[in-house]
Amino acid sequence: MSTPRTYESMKKLLDCAKLDISFTSNIFQSVKFDHPLLSEEYKLIEVPNWLADEVIHGRGDQAITLKDEHKSNNTGRVFACISDKTFSVIEAKTSNTLLLASSWWLPSSDGPKENLVLVTPIQAVKNNYFELQQCSAPSLKQLRLLLSPSLYYGPVDDECDSENKSSSLNYFDRNTVETRLPCSKVELNEAFRRLHVCEINGYLRILDHEYMTQVVRDLFALADENAWDWRKYGFPLHASIEGLANQHLPNITKQIMMLICSQLENRKAFDSKDVYVYPRNSKICQIVGEHLLSVISSFDLNDFLTLWKASVPNGLRPKLRRHLTCAGRAYCEITPLPTNGTSVKLEELQVISLLLEKIQTTSTKMN
Numbered sequence: 001m002s003t004p005r006t007y008e009s010m011k012k013l014l015d016c017a018k019l020d021i022s023f024t025s026n027i028f029q030s031v032k033f034d035h036p037l038l039s040e041e042y043k044l045i046e047v048p049n050w051l052a053d054e055v056i057h058g059r060g061d062q063a064i065t066l067k068d069e070h071k072s073n074n075t076g077r078v079f080a081c082i083s084d085k086t087f088s089v090i091e092a093k094t095s096n097t098l099l100l101a102s103s104w105w106l107p108s109s110d111g112p113k114e115n116l117v118l119v120t121p122i123q124a125v126k127n128n129y130f131e132l133q134q135c136s137a138p139s140l141k142q143l144r145l146l147l148s149p150s151l152y153y154g155p156v157d158d159e160c161d162s163e164n165k166s167s168s169l170n171y172f173d174r175n176t177v178e179t180r181l182p183c184s185k186v187e188l189n190e191a192f193r194r195l196h197v198c199e200i201n202g203y204l205r206i207l208d209h210e211y212m213t214q215v216v217r218d219l220f221a222l223a224d225e226n227a228w229d230w231r232k233y234g235f236p237l238h239a240s241i242e243g244l245a246n247q248h249l250p251n252i253t254k255q256i257m258m259l260i261c262s263q264l265e266n267r268k269a270f271d272s273k274d275v276y277v278y279p280r281n282s283k284i285c286q287i288v289g290e291h292l293l294s295v296i297s298s299f300d301l302n303d304f305l306t307l308w309k310a311s312v313p314n315g316l317r318p319k320l321r322r323h324l325t326c327a328g329r330a331y332c333e334i335t336p337l338p339t340n341g342t343s344v345k346l347e348e349l350q351v352i353s354l355l356l357e358k359i360q361t362t363s364t365k366m367n
Contacts, residue, residue, distance in 0.1 A: 004030075004117070004119065005028075005030050006117065007028060007115045007117050010030065010117060011028075025107045026114065026116070027107075027115070027116045027117075027118060028116070028117045028118070029117075029120055030117055030118065030119050031101075031119075031120050031121075031122050032120065032121050033121075033122045034121050034123055037122075037123065037125060038123050039100075039124040039125050041124070042123075042124045042126065043130060044098065044100075044126055044128075044130065045080070045129065045130045045131075045132065046092075046130070046131050047064070047132060051082070051132075061083070062082060062083060063082070064081070064082055065080070065081045065082075066078060066079070066089070067079050067080075067081055067179075067183075068182065069182060070180045070181075077089070079135075079137065079182040080132055081182060081183060082184060083184055083185060084184050084185075084186035084187065085134060085187075086134070086135055086136075086138075086182070086183045086184050086187060087135065088132070088133045089130050089131075089132060090133055091128055091130055091131075092129055092130065093127065093128050094127050094128060094129060097125055097126070098125070098126040098127065098129070099124075099125060100122065100123050100124040100125070100126060101120050101121060101123060102121070103120065105118050137181070137182070137184070137187055138182075138187065138188060139181070140191055140195065143181060143195060143197075144195055146172065146177065146180060146181070147172065147177075147204060148206065149170035150170060150171045150172070150206065151205065151206050151208055152200060152205040152206065153208045153211055154211045154214070154248070155247075155249065171205065172203065172204055173202055173203055174204060192204070196212060196259060196287075198252060198255040198256070199255070200249075200251070207256070209287065210291055210294070212256060212291070213287060213288055213311075215244075215253065215256050216256075216260065216284055216287060216288070218244055219235065219240060219244065219257070220313040222240060222244060223235060223240075230278075230279065231315060233278075234264065234276045234277050234278035234279065235257070235261065235276065235277055235279065236276055237257060237275040237276065238275065239274055240253070241253045241257075258277075259283065260279060260280055260283045260284050261278055261280060262277065262278055262280055263275065263276070263277050263278075264276070264277075264278050281317065282319075282322065282323050284312065284313065285308075285312050285316055285317070285319070285323045286323045288308065288312050288318070289308055289318060289323060289324050290324075292304065292308060292311060293324075305320065
């Protein structure tokens with residue numbers, strides 16, 4: 001056993017090292033290493049000051065949650081998540097050795113005046129720590145790949161699922177997705193909004209472009225049928241859900257309306273107690289444009305603009321750069337036309353003709 005150091009022996013040690021003992025306040029602190037050390041049971045994470053203040057003094061529900069990436073053989077990365085941000089946890093080395101103790105004595109104005117030797121036990125020794133680097137999460141590519149087997153095509157899809165129960169094995173609920181893709185809840189909800197993900201029968205499913213376009217058309221047709229002044233007030237939420245109940249499930253209609261509309265308090269009919277939501281021109285034009293691009297991978301630009309303008313509901317104005325190219329939804333390449341004409345395939349021309357015919361038929365019925 002080691003002999004405890006005395007005040008005189010420690011003072012003599014400082015004198016031999018030619019160190020000024022005035023800073024000690026007549027108190028020496030001696031360290032004692034526990035056996036065994038618990039170094040592997042502790043992890044040091046350097047947290048930014050603003051985040052530490054927010055966790056300690058900020059909102060009571062703010063906490064840092066560590067999540068691992070879902071990969072085989074436990075090779076995934078580790079992420080630290082708060083309510084609205086995600087950080088990648090990266091290991092870093094220290095130039096000095098870090099000693100971990102449950103308590104350290106620090107000089108104070110009201111400290112003891114007599115000569116003392118305090119023994120501080122050391123529980124762990126570390127030469128590395130972890131840093132937090134904010135990152136963009138989740139990966140939209142990984143989320144789309146994870147949910148692609150659960151594409152939702154409409155009420156007919158529900159009938160097929162009821163007949164074939166094994167198809168639901170490829171569906172994931174929210175808890176499973178949160179486990180597979182570690183990120184904050186706010187960022188995950190934003191990713192759901194961008195990929196048009198809805199919760200149907202407890203599972204998260206991506207809405208098919210054609211089905212979303214059909215719901216948009218049915219919604220505007222319902223507005224024309226009831227003479228709603230949607231340009232001024234928007235759509236009455238509950239009346240719209242009830243009016244489309246025979247065509248679409250109310251839960252899905254509500255989620256789609258929340259995707260394509262925004263709620264404005266000042267836009268509401270005076271004689272109505274319903275909640276009004278206003279259609280977002282950019283979101284609806286984007287959905288229709290994505291639907292057209294999903295039918296044919298590439299379009300002649302002029303043909304696409306003509307078809308796009310004819311496809312969106314009357315009163316909306318699609319903008320190529322704002323709604324598709326700058327939003328990362330499409331790529332536009334302008335090249336000189338060949339002298340012998342365009343090289344559009346016959347099958348693509350037939351699909352374009354069918355789309356135009358379908359749009360004209362729908363417009364005639366609405367009128």
